[in-house]
Amino acid sequence: MLKTFHAYDQDLSFRWALFGRLNSRYIHLRKLVIALEFSGSGYVWIPYSLIMIELYRTSINEAMPFILLFTGLMYDIAIIGITKSIIRRPRPKINHDDVLSIGPDKFSFPSGHTSRAVFLLFYFIETNFFQQIPKSVIISWLGSVVASRILLGRHYVSDVLAGVLFGIFECTTIVHLSPLVARCYFANWAAKRSDNISRLTPEEIDPFLCTHINFAFGKVLESLTIAPSEEDDIKGWTLNSKGMYERVIKLKETNPDLRVLLSVGGWTHASRGFNDVSKNAANIKTFAANSIKFLRDNKFDGLDLDWEYPGAKDQGAEPHTKTGYTKLVKKLSEMFQQEAEQTGKEKLLLTCATAAARHRIEAGYEVSELCKSFDFVSVMTCN
Template sequence: MLKVLNTYDHDLSLRWALCGRLNSPYLYLRKFIIALEFSGSGYVWIPYSFIMIGINYTSVNEAMRYILLFTGLMFDVAVIGTAKWFVRRQRPIINHDDVLSIGPDKYSFPSGHTSRAVFLLFYFINTSFFQNIRGSVIISWLSTVVASRILLGRHYISDVLAGVLFGIFECAAVVRLTPFEYPGAKDQGAEPHSKTGYTKLVKKLSQMFQQEAKQAGKEKLLLTCATAAARHRIEAGYEVEEVCKYFDFVSVMTYDYHGSWEGKTGHNSPLYGMRNERKKFREWNIKGSMNVWVELGCPKEKLNIGLSAYGRAFSLLRDPGITNSKPMRKKKTSIGLKAGAAEAGKYTREAGVLSYYEICESIQKNPNNRVFWHREMSVPYVSSETLWIGYDNIRSVTLKMQFLKEHGYGGVIIWSLDLDDKTGEICNEGPFPIFNAAKNELLIVPDHLSNINKKCLDDNDTLSIEQLFSQSTTIKGINLSKIQDFLNFY
């Protein structure tokens, strides 16, 4: 039986090697098929992933994507090389000009190109690696890479089928190593049971914290989380009503709603949505996200709103309809314009992201970068002919804190202090303008600092770091002297 199958495999493979036989009428396609073959080669993807790790070393999330890709590719080399060394099946007799066959790769079984193509396919789709490229394009490309193995006469059909199985195994192994940000996020490699597993973890932690407090005779440690803002992430990853029983507070990361990964401009952290937004995006704003958490059963007083001391910056790919003087009538808004990630900032060094003080610099140094106010979303944005930035300033932060108080939410988190203008010398708005704007609207200053409290009521004044830490001060249970060293680090 095996002999019959082997003969059939041999004959059919030679028959389908349309660009491998020297007398084939399709030989003119050989150069094109070889180019496809090379596009799926480890000689391309291994150096590429290694170089991209170096380029993105300052961004942990970006670097990790390439580290996992590099790990998977090297795993493929090890697995396929070992299998070929043991089996040692010779290549088809019509295989020629195969300059990529070195070492164990001179053997035929299994097909390394196929296993690598399948691994890349599953990895790219499961991790949304190429977010601006349709999955159908990736599937078509990698399918032709697999087909090239037979068309060029490099492999037998059974080699390719085995390569498919090896590729699936490799991808399953590597994807399990992929760190996911949210439980239940299948596109990030999260297991289906991670939603219920997360609840069990939180419950267990809460019990351990209570037990530790009793044993130590101290106040229980706070159990908190920074969590998702999008409905599909929340519903897929959290048993909201249950986990909120155990958390002391839940900080919703109400930022990064939009970014360069979408291929168009969008605001980083809008307070409200726009009337004409697609249904999918109508809740992609602070009001919408907080409503989802409340709707699913989390008490308002446990929910914290997230603020960002940075903006998402875009390089416009076409005329945004904005002149140096005023918006053109034909373009009522610059939301949704085709765009890519703007050039990395001098200090943050991540494409598409600018700290608050870098945004201030860009406005000051280039008069074409004008600040506009989006009335519907209640947030500012910078726009010019080539640049678009969605960010927060003192005005929008103040409005968000007013919204927080009006709706009875618990508090606020800020990402992050090092992205704010520490000295106040760049934005000319005093030290830590984003932090101070939130504080001025929320914090109740103790009576013994009443003279400073009066200053806080003036919109034009803020607390300096020196004033804030001039004495050991506790505000709403937070010992400010404890975080002085942290702030001084920046």
């Protein structure tokens, strides 16, 4: 059976090598297909990723997509090179040695061009790498690169199929690497300081400095709603002037990847409102629904819970708040997901700031359960 498969693989590969056979009527198009082949080469994408990393070396947020791209390409070289060195399958006889092959690349199985093209395809689409290029164009281009491996007689069909599987595996690994989170807090009173040294307005913030900005702070009310803590958060003091919310969110016009969340709570807020919200399932559900409306109405990308602290009697927390906090977080996560599915909008993020002290953690947090629902957690290590 294996011999039959091998014979069929060779026969099919030979018949499909339209630009590999010298007697083919399509041979005049060979150079065009070679150019297509080169567009998916590591000789193009490795230097490109290194150049872009260097250009954006002062901004880790902007450089990160290129760092991951470079990591994926090097990962591809390593895994394909090792596999080729072990299998050592010769290239098809119809192949012309008119491209540079180094070391294990002289062998055929699996197709490194294919694995790289598939990796690039999934990576570009998954990360929205080329925002201005339609996905159909990217799919057609890299799909053609894969096809060129057979059309030029570089590889057997089975080499290409194996390369597809390797490429999917590589991309699955790379795109799920945890991206850097540079989380910044902007306090609504920062723009109102009297001295020029410490005063900071939203317009003075570098839009690429942070991946997430938490607007501090909103209030959690006993009425199970969220409210701004300053009058000028939503509307400015003068006619037609913008509120602080809008001024911070405007930074996204320069950096569309920036996410702005509303942080509710804070040290002076303590447990006011949170006690009522977390008291029972009905209160939690009502608060979650009200939170979604408030966040969407004010164009926030998510909610940051800065409850200081559940379970802390000295901060006014009631006995039910440790388990109540877990239930609150679970319901918020659940309803954020449901709202995104129903509306087609990007899911609201759910994050938190937590205490670092052991006695606070033991009194107020069911850590393993909470981590299942938060997008990420920030531990407050400041004094």
